[in-house]
Amino acid sequence: MPYCHWVIISGCVLQLQIRIYEFRRIDKFATGAPGARVIVTDTWVMKVTTYYLHVAQQQDIHLTVIDSKQHELSPDSDTPVQILTITVASINPNVKSFDIRLNSTDYGELREKLHAPIRNAANVVIHQTLSDLFLETFKSHVEVNQIYSLPSGMELEPCIGCMQVHANTKLLRLCQDEGQYEGECQQCYCRPMWCLTCLGKWFASRQDQQHPETWLASRVPCPTCRAKFCILDVCLVQ
Numbered sequence: 001m002p003y004c005h006w007v008i009i010s011g012c013v014l015q016l017q018i019r020i021y022e023f024r025r026i027d028k029f030a031t032g033a034p035g036a037r038v039i040v041t042d043t044w045v046m047k048v049t050t051y052y053l054h055v056a057q058q059q060d061i062h063l064t065v066i067d068s069k070q071h072e073l074s075p076d077s078d079t080p081v082q083i084l085t086i087t088v089a090s091i092n093p094n095v096k097s098f099d100i101r102l103n104s105t106d107y108g109e110l111r112e113k114l115h116a117p118i119r120n121a122a123n124v125v126i127h128q129t130l131s132d133l134f135l136e137t138f139k140s141h142v143e144v145n146q147i148y149s150l151p152s153g154m155e156l157e158p159c160i161g162c163m164q165v166h167a168n169t170k171l172l173r174l175c176q177d178e179g180q181y182e183g184e185c186q187q188c189y190c191r192p193m194w195c196l197t198c199l200g201k202w203f204a205s206r207q208d209q210q211h212p213e214t215w216l217a218s219r220v221p222c223p224t225c226r227a228k229f230c231i232l233d234v235c236l237v238q
């Protein structure tokens, strides 16, 4: 019957219009690489790839973080990034589950946009800020620096930043042999007062937040005596 068809078709058109309307709304959340765009509206979670459109209704889905890959700050990449893989599984048997990938710094916004919690099956530590991400890079660089041996008789005190753990860093001007840094850093004479995490947070907080590509090569003042140091000058204490 033509009339019935028309009702069905106009119903579809209406649904399509609703979807287009939602899609255009400012408060949708979009993330992901151009070939695998993730779009979340109040009702839908979509993944748009070159050849396929995955769509699941928010009320039917469970999201689970299953994996994370960390790409550290390096000469090849300007910004440290953590890429999370999240499975979107629907209770609707007609909707195949699919994976979405997003930058960990977008995770908070995604969570806000969803009506259901995201499970973290793999206990992935999610770094939601640039400073969090940088901290990982900072630590891995410091770990390859020279170790500072605590003079006998000196005891390590609690870190004055967090008071949670013992101070375990010492600033020594070690970069002086690297010609490009010469004349810039200064010797700090402070005893070990900060843990690596607190010192890393300090280092990150003193940076130009718009230019993370400059962070590794920059100098910041010692939080106690203000002598300038770079990442090469940070030693773990043993």
Ligand SMILES: [Zn+2]
Pocket: 159, 160, 161, 162, 163, 164, 165, 194, 195, 196, 197, 198, 199
């Ligand atoms: Zn601390």
Ligand SMILES: [Zn+2]
Pocket: 171, 188, 189, 190, 222, 223, 224, 225, 226, 227
């Ligand atoms: Zn100092």
Ligand SMILES: [Zn+2]
Pocket: 173, 174, 175, 176, 181, 185, 186, 228, 229, 230, 231, 232, 233
């Ligand atoms: Zn230095």
